[in-house]
Amino acid sequence: MGASSAPTADIDCATGNINAAGSSAQKNAVEEWIKIYASQCAGANLNYNPTGSGAGIQAFNEGQVAFAGSDSALDDEEKTAAKQRCQGGNALNLPMVVGPVAVVYNVPGADDLKLSPETIANIFSGKVKNWNDPAIAKENEGANLPSSPIKPIYRADESGTTDNFTDYLNTVAPDIWTWEADKKWPNSTGQGANKSDGVTTQVKNTEGAISYVEMSYAENNKLQTAHVKNGAGEYTELSPESASKAVAGAKVVGTGNDVELEIDYATKEAGAYPIVLVTYEIACEKGLPEEQAKFVKSFLTYTSSADGQKILTEAGYAPIPQAVLTKVQASVKALS
Template structure:
């Protein structure tokens, strides 16, 4: 099933000031929570954790929902996708956030926690992955998948390497060493980024894709904010991080070569062109997506991720409270909040299906 084009009119770009205000202030949430329907309010406490990529979205959603729903308490800890899934399987998280769907070996373990039901992969947040760098005097750096694969596997070690120069004609590249930064914790962002790298020639990238970083070299940083902080403070670094964190930290972002041979700047429109080629590969209420990292769509930015909520279709003792909160996050009103937070709303064709799946939680 092809996705419909996403309406990105609200714009995915985010100023640092707006992001910090939305996520860090004690002021009323965007819209004052007025778009939360009181009919969906359910009192109770939910313990959730996982993806740090969706932290800013969760912060805003929780603020809005709790502001309108007396007795509702949602605690979301951005421990990383791997830790979130582990917590769900271990029964210490009522639902978890993950930047990739459950793996084949994880699915039965997660299903076992859902008495009489199954663990669903519900896409909730669309977030492009920016390739960020700290290189004074170099704007609009252009990078392809093979080049990124060599950089992040420690095969290219200096910024003025001929391979980098060949893709950046006229740029004044320094002879300084490259310091590649990767996630130290298990992360769906890493999983999605390495999926993109794995589409390069096998000679360039031999490490497949996984939540845990496997390639040699580089330095690790914990969670998305740790990666952004490391790049911001260290000249010569390069890494990958969600757009909201890149913009919050005012980091330089590279143009990435897509399957059409274009070096594409990361914008709402370019990310949307990549998302529209995704397919739903889950069955029933499970909505696992398959993204095309080699999209040949003209003007498409190829490195995007979709954050899922991993939740029981039925059998959870917190089913009513979870259903109430996710009814809001999957609503048109909830999704509209994302445009001002460095994310993008789900395509309507998918959003409506997520909303229907949430309505079936029991």
């Protein structure tokens, strides 16, 4: 993966030992950043535990970690708990990585399947049960589709990837997918697996499986990925470029230095891949102990820099679009 040669970057180093936890979707990006940061900053040690977004936010609010990674912004209840954790300061949602959500499957001989939002919603709600179902066949003329059953795999633990995927389905196919967005998988269709690694392994080992996982896991494990129909009616291949196009139209809904984004899953942007998540770093605007605050500010200054964002494409992600990144950099500068 990308930064094995540890490219140099212009880093204003901090020292000390800090812990962070959360999103497993951003794990591969954070590991690259840590490798580069540590190679240039003697005496800096950051441990990132990819426990999942829900567990990461909980650990942050309980004061166990200096910052958290999350694939969804803090909700109202989490914001209230974070205010106490940050000694009265606000916790900021800082978008750092675009992690496109791949619809991955294991059907030998059926590469590059095209799937509409309605078909995906029908599969994951248990209404489309076999790979040669007319709904799939209609979108994939000439494809070699077996009559075998579809085996959906979902995240068993609380997950920001699940939150984004269920939000996508409820937004674009609300008549079929009637469940609201949630970090916890809302129905009993299919089988659960823990964390992104667990989902990936299960799809690899289960012929007929289908699931949703962040793009870097799909790429690193060479899984088949579907072309997904966007709001413009195009079946779009997953790539860093097509994912960035979807996020470029996102709306900043956070106030002050909070950069919470609202993604348009029904984007009509030409060439945009519609199922994207933005993975945030959740950090105290102020209120951390001085050494921790310096380290968090230094590390996030690097990750939000041009050098930090550069490594994302090679690591299986997409960089934050420049218009959003400029706001993130200003917010990181305001950390104290």
